Amino acid sequence: MKTIAVIFGGRSAEHDVSIITAHIPVMQSLHAAGGFDVWPVYITKVGDWYADKAMNDFAFFKQSNYEDILKRKRKVRFLFDNGLKFIWPGLLESKIKIDIVFPAMHGTYGEDGSLMGLLRMAKVPFVGCDMAASAVAMDKAFTKQVLQAEGVPVVPFVWCTKSDWSTSIFLEKSAKLKYPLFVKPVHLGSSIGITKVKRQSELENAIEVAFHYDNKVLVEEGVENLIEVTLPITGNDEPELASVERPLNKTGFFDFKDKYLSGGKGSGVNSEYSEIPAKIGDELTKQVRELGRKTYKALGCSGIARVDFLIDSATNKIFVNEVNTLPGSLYHHNWRKSGISSVELVIKLVKLAEERFEDEQNLIHTFSSSILQKVGGPKAQ
Amino acid sequence: MKDLLSRYHPRYVRSLVYMMQASEYRVRDFLRWFWRVRDFLHVEQRKELFMTSKSLLCLAVGYGFLFILYALAIAVLVWGIAWWQYPVFLLIILTSPFILVCVVSVFLIIVNFLQQPIEYVIIRQVGQKLAGHRGLKIAIAGSFGKTSMREILKAVLGIGRKVAAPPESYNTPLGISRFVRTLKGDEDVLIFELGEYYPGDVRRLCRLIRPDIGVITGVNEAHLERFKDIERTRKTIFELADFLHEKPLSPCIASEKGGNGMNTGATFGVKVYINGENATARKYTRARDVLYSRAGTGDWRVEDAKTDLNGSSFILRSDSRTIRAHSALLGLHHVGPLAVAADVASRLGLPTGQIEDGIVKTKPFDHRLEPKTNAQGVTILDDSYNGNPDGVRAVIEFLSSLKGARRWYVTPGLVEMGKKKEEVHKEIGRELSRAGIEKVILIRNSVTPFIERGLQEGKYCGEVMWFSKALGAFAALPNFTVKGDVVLLQNDWPDQYA
Numbered sequence: 001m002k003t004i005a006v007i008f009g010g011r012s013a014e015h016d017v018s019i020i021t022a023h024i025p026v027m028q029s030l031h032a033a034g035g036f037d038v039w040p041v042y043i044t045k046v047g048d049w050y051a052d053k054a055m056n057d058f059a060f061f062k063q064s065n066y067e068d069i070l071k072r073k074r075k076v077r078f079l080f081d082n083g084l085k086f087i088w089p090g091l092l093e094s095k096i097k098i099d100i101v102f103p104a105m106h107g108t109y110g111e112d113g114s115l116m117g118l119l120r121m122a123k124v125p126f127v128g129c130d131m132a133a134s135a136v137a138m139d140k141a142f143t144k145q146v147l148q149a150e151g152v153p154v155v156p157f158v159w160c161t162k163s164d165w166s167t168s169i170f171l172e173k174s175a176k177l178k179y180p181l182f183v184k185p186v187h188l189g190s191s192i193g194i195t196k197v198k199r200q201s202e203l204e205n206a207i208e209v210a211f212h213y214d215n216k217v218l219v220e221e222g223v224e225n226l227i228e229v230t231l232p233i234t235g236n237d238e239p240e241l242a243s244v245e246r247p248l249n250k251t252g253f254f255d256f257k258d259k260y261l262s263g264g265k266g267s268g269v270n271s272e273y274s275e276i277p278a279k280i281g282d283e284l285t286k287q288v289r290e291l292g293r294k295t296y297k298a299l300g301c302s303g304i305a306r307v308d309f310l311i312d313s314a315t316n317k318i319f320v321n322e323v324n325t326l327p328g329s330l331y332h333h334n335w336r337k338s339g340i341s342s343v344e345l346v347i348k349l350v351k352l353a354e355e356r357f358e359d360e361q362n363l364i365h366t367f368s369s370s371i372l373q374k375v376g377g378p379k380a381q
Numbered sequence: 382m383k384d385l386l387s388r389y390h391p392r393y394v395r396s397l398v399y400m401m402q403a404s405e406y407r408v409r410d411f412l413r414w415f416w417r418v419r420d421f422l423h424v425e426q427r428k429e430l431f432m433t434s435k436s437l438l439c440l441a442v443g444y445g446f447l448f449i450l451y452a453l454a455i456a457v458l459v460w461g462i463a464w465w466q467y468p469v470f471l472l473i474i475l476t477s478p479f480i481l482v483c484v485v486s487v488f489l490i491i492v493n494f495l496q497q498p499i500e501y502v503i504i505r506q507v508g509q510k511l512a513g514h515r516g517l518k519i520a521i522a523g524s525f526g527k528t529s530m531r532e533i534l535k536a537v538l539g540i541g542r543k544v545a546a547p548p549e550s551y552n553t554p555l556g557i558s559r560f561v562r563t564l565k566g567d568e569d570v571l572i573f574e575l576g577e578y579y580p581g582d583v584r585r586l587c588r589l590i591r592p593d594i595g596v597i598t599g600v601n602e603a604h605l606e607r608f609k610d611i612e613r614t615r616k617t618i619f620e621l622a623d624f625l626h627e628k629p630l631s632p633c634i635a636s637e638k639g640g641n642g643m644n645t646g647a648t649f650g651v652k653v654y655i656n657g658e659n660a661t662a663r664k665y666t667r668a669r670d671v672l673y674s675r676a677g678t679g680d681w682r683v684e685d686a687k688t689d690l691n692g693s694s695f696i697l698r699s700d701s702r703t704i705r706a707h708s709a710l711l712g713l714h715h716v717g718p719l720a721v722a723a724d725v726a727s728r729l730g731l732p733t734g735q736i737e738d739g740i741v742k743t744k745p746f747d748h749r750l751e752p753k754t755n756a757q758g759v760t761i762l763d764d765s766y767n768g769n770p771d772g773v774r775a776v777i778e779f780l781s782s783l784k785g786a787r788r789w790y791v792t793p794g795l796v797e798m799g800k801k802k803e804e805v806h807k808e809i810g811r812e813l814s815r816a817g818i819e820k821v822i823l824i825r826n827s828v829t830p831f832i833e834r835g836l837q838e839g840k841y842c843g844e845v846m847w848f849s850k851a852l853g854a855f856a857a858l859p860n861f862t863v864k865g866d867v868v869l870l871q872n873d874w875p876d877q878y879a
Contacts (some may be wrong), residue, residue, distance in 0.1 A: 032857035336757045342860040
């Protein structure tokens with residue numbers, strides 16, 4: 001039996017979404033599959049780490065006082081001693097070795113590569129994209145810059161950091177863009193802090209809103225006659241594509257409520273707000289799939305990701321909008337409609353993680369040198 | 382240890398009362414369940430204790446007695462002076478859960494005994510009311526399929542006649558009496574299910590109802606644990622046929638809906654409809670009895686019968702009439718009961734169009750091969766109230782007819798199969814194997830290993846998955862299924878057996 005740690009929560013605006021993803025479908029599927037000793041690892045909003053099997057049940061987080069309950073438990077500590085070990089210190093210290101980690105964190109400190117860096121240091125296989133792809137995909141501006149360089153179409157955009165923020169200069173840069181514009185905090189997902197701006201007078205306010213969430217802001221052109229579609233992908237070297245999905249949102253663009261709160265009764269997230277497969281015609285579907293595959297490879301994604309697209313239905317122009325390295329609830333609703341059950345999906349992701357880890361172990365990371373002996377010695381002529 | 386301590390938890394009394402209520406206050410069934418239970422904190426899994434005056438009285442007696450018992454134990458501890466005060470205290474405390482069960486059982490026997498004269502009066506009054514009722518009384522007996530037959534008759538006859546039937550599973554003298562008291566007297570047709578728990582039950586109900594015609598849906602191993610042998614089950618169910626054959630043929634009421642019960646003077650012509658697809662029942666057909674099956678009933682022949690996830694369709698043809706039947710009911714095993722309903726309707730004078738409309742109105746009943754397609758495109762066939770071998774066979778046959786879908790069969794097996802337990806469950810395994818069902822989910826208990834053995838004997842090629850609890854399997858299923866899958870939930874054990 002493999003011991004698997006599912007890490008979720010964290011210091012992120014998408015903290016609660018992460019709790020949902022960790023349970024539905026990740027932990028539920030791992031339990032259903034059997035063969036796993038599942039350890040839920042919850043990071044509180046202030047950054048405390050707890051590992052307790054009581055959190056396997058989603059009902060735990062439905063208790064209004066779950067944070068108080070956790071405070072009475074021992075926090076978990078880690079040992080990076082040729083692998084990852086959990087330690088609960090105290091008089092009756094207990095310790096377990098973790099065979100694999102399933103990060104189920106969205107947003108900052110989880111999906112942005114931070115956690116992946118930690119897990120690389122710990123020398124433990126982990127599910128999903130590696131550190132570099134996660135860090136780039138987390139930054140919407142970086143993503144567009146990389147994709148632009150790889151010849152993947154993106155909408156015209158400008159960006160700015162909080163320290164560089166100067167109304168006049170940035171407004172001047174933005175003046176080259178065609179309204180309506182979208183103002184986005186570059187590091188946040190789940191559409192948090194995004195504002196649609198229809199005229200210049202609204203722009204400054206929208207940027208200030210975005211700066212409440214992030215230190216870096218992206219302003220980009222909106223697409224006319226917009227059709228939004230998204231494409232979940234899994235795989236390492238050979239990506240496997242799910243169905244192209246079209247959100248049936250009412251507000252003009254995906255917002256947090258559409259994505260996570262508009263699911264049907266008892267259906268978890270994402271069940272009734274989208275059309276799968278998207279009825280956009282065979283040609284557009286084909287192009288979306290090709291661009292999705294190209295984007296996935298260009299960013300160096302592995303394990304799982306989701307590529308979002310904007311389509312101008314009048315010109316049939318397709319733009320890659322962003323890449324999400326941990327789709328909410330793994331977009332299991334889409335995979336299920338594409339013939340992959342949640343259990344199959346989760347098992348596949350675990351396998352992909354192990355394969356990537358094995359490849360990584362075959363690389364040479366250290367070599368012998370005499371440089372230390374030479375320090376302070378005579379300089380070579 | 383945890384299980385043992387659950388007997389000392391404050392919830393223990395509530396659990397006992399819940400078990401009594403779920404056993405319909407039958408002391409024998411309650412005590413059987415009591416000896417099976419290990420953890421008394423989690424007996425209310427599928428249902429909860431429903432607060433009635435009887436259950437509240439039992440709660441009061443339970444908690445009251447426990448209080449007295451503990452007070453006595455403390456009194457012994459405080460005021461006892463001899464050496465035995467500590468062992469006696471411990472003895473009272475340790476045996477209190479068992480003393481309590483004895484006390485509530487005796488209390489229940491007394492209550493049931495005291496209720497008898499009251500029940501006798503109620504039943505007598507109801508019997509008199511029914512004797513004076515002008516409607517055609519149809520009684521349904523059998524080990525399985527009674528509720529389906531009741532609902533089919535209700536839907537088909539209800540299109541042209543005023544029909545009444547007890548709700549849910551009101552099939553005991555008291556349950557039926559409760560229903561009869563609600564009747565206005567202007568109903569054209571009354572339909573009753575006859576519950577058979579012990580020999581003589583059906584006869585007693587027949588004396589109360591005085592049915593005009595009967596339907597015997599079949600005899601099988603359901604409740605074999607109580608009846609001990611199938612012949613005793615058969616005799617109990619056929620008490621309906623015995624009753625009807627002892628009286629003359631009933632007049633056929635041909636009044637229009639809401640009319641005054643104009644009697645044509647003609648007789649109904651049939652005493653009992655017997656399910657011809659059930660070998661045991663078929664053997665006991667007598668004169669004036671009519672067999673029914675998917676081939677037809679009486680003068681009606683079934684042609685071109687088809688079924689899929691959208692429902693069933695067939696043509697009913699007699700020498701003079703043709704009925705084109707479309708029903709949302711799934712499975713060809715419903716064709717026979719639908720033909721019975723059409724025959725009764727025809728004998729009651731309903732025109733062809735009305736009979737067709739009535740059949741269109743039949744739809745799957747709650748938890749009986751009830752299809753539900755979820756947002757992910759997975760079709761769930763909820764057959765959780767079907768727990769008998771004939772029903773299982775029919776449903777596997779239906780599942781095998783579905784092509785192009787991955788099929789899941791989820792079951793904890795059947796209960797109360799008595800000495801036929803092994804044989805019945807092995808046969809289920811063999812049938813699943815023959816039907817080529819792709820995935821079988823079994824719940825760990827005393828009977829499912831026999832299903833697994835049947836699967837092995839049938840050289841099953843699909844995948845078998847095991848779960849320790851049915852509720853766990855139901856919760857996990859969405860993680861296994863994909864669009865287009867068909868999942869059959871076959872029988873859900875009530876808390877008594879779970």
